[in-house]
Amino acid sequence: MTERRTYSYLGPAGTFTEAALDQVAEARGQDWRPVHNVGEALADVLEGRSHAAMIAIENSIEGGVSTTQDALATLPGLRIIGEYLVRVNFVLVAPHGTKLEDVSVIAAHPVAYAQCHGWLGEHLPNHAHVPAASNVASAIGVLDGSSPAQAAIAPPNIVQHYDVDVLASEIGDNTSAVTRFVLVTRTTMPPDPTGADKTSLIVELPHDHPGALLDMLEQFSTRGINLSLIESRPIGDALGRYRFVIDADGHVADERMADALLGIRRFSPRVVFLGSYPRADRRIVQYPDRYADDVFVEARDWLRALISGEPEA
Template sequence: MTERRTYSYLGPAGTFTEAALDQVPEARGHDWRPVHNVGEALADVLEGRSHAAMIAIENSVEGGVSTTLDALATKPGLRIVGEYLVRVNFVLLGAPGTALDDVDVIAAHPVAYAQCHGWLGRHLPRHSHVPAASNVASALGILDGTLPAQAAIAAPGIVRHHEFAVLAEDIGDNENAVTRFVLVTRTTRPPEPTGADKTSLIVELPEDHPGALLELLEQFSTRGINLSLIESRPIGDELGRYRFVLDADGHILDERMADAVLGIRRFSPSVVFLGSYPRADRRIVQYPERYADEVFVEARDWLRGLIAGEPEA
């Protein structure tokens, strides 16, 4: 019999985070635990209430999610095991029986409202805005009357859980907006390489001096590794001190990636390995032939031969 598991996600039901968790085949048929914030989700994992947590880590419009990046940097014992992409697509909802012509006031989370500003200006130019704590809160607030609005901006998934009048769909101004989510467990062995992998690290620089960041980046460039994310976050102990969140194309079991991580560890006072995991887009990582694993293995064997006094071929 399969062990029953619990997965934490930013709730309540109907959020983009729930849509991301719905992409995890192994989570279906198990218990999903809605939580209030990223800290609670990760605490569930660390304290054993949940097997894994789904959290947002990056948005194509807003950039890295600072609360997530800071939590991953300061809470040891966590490991990313997968990533998932969710299109940021908003709908305008009303209570049953509401029509678009009835709308004068719109409830919305400020971030969602900003991402729909163009559509609202074209279709409801005279509306006013009532801020809500979340996308789900805006929608539920017009149902139970706790928000003085006739419509709400929300994620499409909310209509699977509650009855609404859908007044308009695809109202976001950026049709290419995407949020990247990661599934986080307690520290475990990384999944086997697939050839379409990503490795996430958080690295502190040893000191602030000219070229310090370049020294870090060269650990990757000299090994043919592409970085798809470089995000700086203040460490918080004093001004001018930063840690860097890095996403590198490849797997920790790749020779070139392992060599780069060893290079970083030699000069950084703190390296957090967040995990190596399959890319959400499943795009095979490309690199020049001179950085193939076999080249690193041959060079290492050559050096060992020199040290051992073996004759060169």
């Protein structure tokens, strides 16, 4: 019999993280473990309670999720094996019988609340905000009376799990908002390259000097590698010290990517390889012919021939 697997995700049921996990074919029919935060999800993986954890890493409106980026930078033994995109919008929900004019306090996760400022300013300009641990926890608090709020900002599928009235739909300020999630396991071999891959890593610069960041970026640009994400996060040991979270188009098995990582490793005091994995959009990575794998292989063979004294053809 196949051993059952456990997957951790930010719960409770009904969150956007659960919607991302639902996209993982191999996770369906397995055990799903709701947790309270990213740290708990990753601890489940590292301590063997879960095979993998689904965590949010980037939002198209708010940018990188700092708690996730910092955890991945400081917790050894983790590897990203896939990414998943979830369209993000919100509904305003309340217990049965509540009317919009009855609402003066709203419970919401801080990120969700920030993405609904426009609608709230127009329809409930005098409301107060009570932070919640998750988008679903905000609704639970309103329903069970543990929150002083009369209404909550929640995901649209909240109605599939809880008996609430929807006071308003599509209240997010940007209807194109998307959150990117990653599936994280303990360190393992990267999935085979597909041609539509992404490599994530975290890089620290050796010291602060003019051109230090350019030195790092050139490792990618001179090999024809596009960066789809680069964000700085404070290291925390001194003011002005930063690490860089990077998503690069391509796979570590690609010659150009491997060469770039070797270049990064030569000057960076710390490089965290987070993984190479298929892109969620499955878009084939494009690059100039001069950066094809066989060009790198031919160049290395040429150099070996020079060193060994072989006659030039």
